[in-house]
Amino acid sequence: MSKSVLNSNSKSRPNGGIAAIATLDVVTASLEKLNGRRQGVPGIGVLYGPSGWGKTFATNSLANESRAYYVQMLSAWRSKDLLAKILAEMGVSHKVTTTSKMLDLVTQQLSASRRTLIIDEFDHAVKSDTLIELVRDIYEGSQGSLLLVGEEMLPRKLEAWERFHNRVYDFAPAQPVSHSDTVKLAPIYCPDVDLHSDVVDKLVTISKGSVRRIVTCLATIHQHAQLYALDQIDVATLTEIDLPANRAPDRRV
Structure with missing residues (x-):
């Protein structure tokens, strides 16, 4: 037998009820690397891998443990949609309606809180120059830590935006x-x-x-x-x- x-x-x-699977360890290491980086070192991480490999499970679980802000993008989102969702996740109430002012609120809160911003399903963003530049603005304005989560080809897709790609400190592959x-x-x-x-x-x-x-x-x-x-x-x-x-x-x- x-x-x-x-x-x-x-x-x-x-x-x-949370299993410590290998991808969870990968995300933990990536967050530690981003949050422990020296001044002047870029603060963007990219977690990538095929669908179903536990990326959302791992990032969602660790977001709860580490008090990171977690947002899952949708295909129909535009700049205001993303900013509004981030502000809601941050618990920031506001009455501003312009994209620039919403961006200011996001960067101010991210900078002040020193908490990581996790954006899942980031493949939706690489379909738009505007969204890519918006996320770069969030990083530049806050100098905080961002973890972007997407499919296997996400690192290659980001090469199309050199000013964004060279701000990535850690490319972390999800594990089977x-x-x-x-x-x-x-x-x-x-x-x-x-x-x-x-x-x-x-x-x-x-x-x-x-x-x-x-x-x-x-x-x-x-x-x-x-x-x-x-x-x-x-x-x-x-x-x-x-x-x-x-x-x-x-x-x-």
Whole structure:
């Protein structure tokens, strides 16, 4: 019988339900690097990686712990939208309506608070010269720390704006989900069920690096275990579970 990974034990449950996956460590190191930099060293970091690799999970979790400002961009946003959302996240009430005055408020608060500004889904910004220049203005006006989060090609895309690109101090690659990460995630998304080690290996293989796929698979396994009153899952049992596929299912018509 293959070795079992015990995750039903309460001691294996992460504090606060947050698993210390590898990408979380990458974000922690990047924030420490930005916040501990010497005077005159640029203060922009870029966290990049494929969709589903835990970037949003990690930055959102650490934003709560470190009191960083966290904003997730939307595709329809323009300059005022981004500034308004940042000010709301900062808790700054205002009646100003011009972009320049809103920018002043953002830079003043970021400079005074010395808190990091995290902008997720930053790929939306690289579609617009205006948004790129606005974020550079936020950095220049505050001299604060900014962590920008986006997809795998974000560092390459930023090369189109030299004055922005040369202000990046740290390019931090998100990490693919590992065996160790899956063991840490299991108590959260598949509690009270023991997963055999080769089951964990199988999940890592089919996930193709995606934390999101691992989480979905673990939740599906947990649902199956509850339905059939199982307290452990081996590879044989795993083959009976309809795990989420890595592609859309064919229509059955």
